[in-house]
Amino acid sequence: MVALCVLAFLYSAYYDDVYREKERYESQSIELVTEVGGKVVGLIDIECENEPHTICSSSSDGDELHVAGMIWHLAVHPDFRRQGIAKGLLQKAMEESRELGLSRLEAWTRNDGQAEMWYQKQGFQRAESYYHIYIDSDEVTPEILNTQVPRMYLRSAFAHYTGDDMSVVSKFKRVYRCSRYNLILK
Numbered sequence: 001m002v003a004l005c006v007l008a009f010l011y012s013a014y015y016d017d018v019y020r021e022k023e024r025y026e027s028q029s030i031e032l033v034t035e036v037g038g039k040v041v042g043l044i045d046i047e048c049e050n051e052p053h054t055i056c057s058s059s060s061d062g063d064e065l066h067v068a069g070m071i072w073h074l075a076v077h078p079d080f081r082r083q084g085i086a087k088g089l090l091q092k093a094m095e096e097s098r099e100l101g102l103s104r105l106e107a108w109t110r111n112d113g114q115a116e117m118w119y120q121k122q123g124f125q126r127a128e129s130y131y132h133i134y135i136d137s138d139e140v141t142p143e144i145l146n147t148q149v150p151r152m153y154l155r156s157a158f159a160h161y162t163g164d165d166m167s168v169v170s171k172f173k174r175v176y177r178c179s180r181y182n183l184i185l186k
């Protein structure tokens, strides 16, 4: 499953944000896989809240009092895409989510095209966005990165930017808009 994630994310905006072990969740979770010929080719992991807003965002979508589920991982092997595997996993996960009393599924994703298009196609609505900025060594300036530790020189960094000043964002080469998507479960 770790190998599937590495391969699935290799050509996505998350290519260097992968885990070396299968993630475990503190709360109850829905973890589903699709197998073809004994090989895992798709997976979805959802962590379910016991209390509202302990995992998912507090939302202004009218469901503030209800529990939701966070989609932490969704991946399909590149050779098995566009065959409805992710859609099938979501449908099964939605059934299980309803049985557990969840009112909403939440997902965060970067604007790399395929994942955003997929969430939108499945009926998820974008609720909010901010920026993920990777600051490379040639983009480091004292104004951006400053350390008080003697003889330590920061060479790169990862930043969240929640403002909307595009002149800040446009200074950097590797920038993603990261968006929260919601799917209301009826």
Ligand SMILES: CC(C)(COP(=O)(O)OP(=O)(O)OC[C@H]1O[C@@H](n2cnc3c(N)ncnc32)[C@H](O)[C@@H]1OP(=O)(O)O)[C@@H](O)C(=O)NCCC(=O)NCCS
Pocket (backbone or CB within 6 Å): 008, 009, 012, 074, 075, 076, 077, 080, 081, 082, 083, 084, 085, 086, 087, 088, 107, 108, 109, 110, 113, 114, 115, 117, 118, 121, 122
């Ligand atoms: C996003 C991802 C899970 C979709 O998996 P999938 O099994 O290929 O998706 P499905 O077959 O269920 O797609 C259902 C529909 O979504 C839309 N869709 C899927 N991939 C798309 C893409 N790359 N571009 C545009 N629309 C897409 C299509 O409308 C598709 O239906 P169609 O093939 O009949 O046109 C897969 O591309 C993936 O693993 N990407 C890398 C990992 C990732 O980005 N995960 C999400 C990060 S949070």
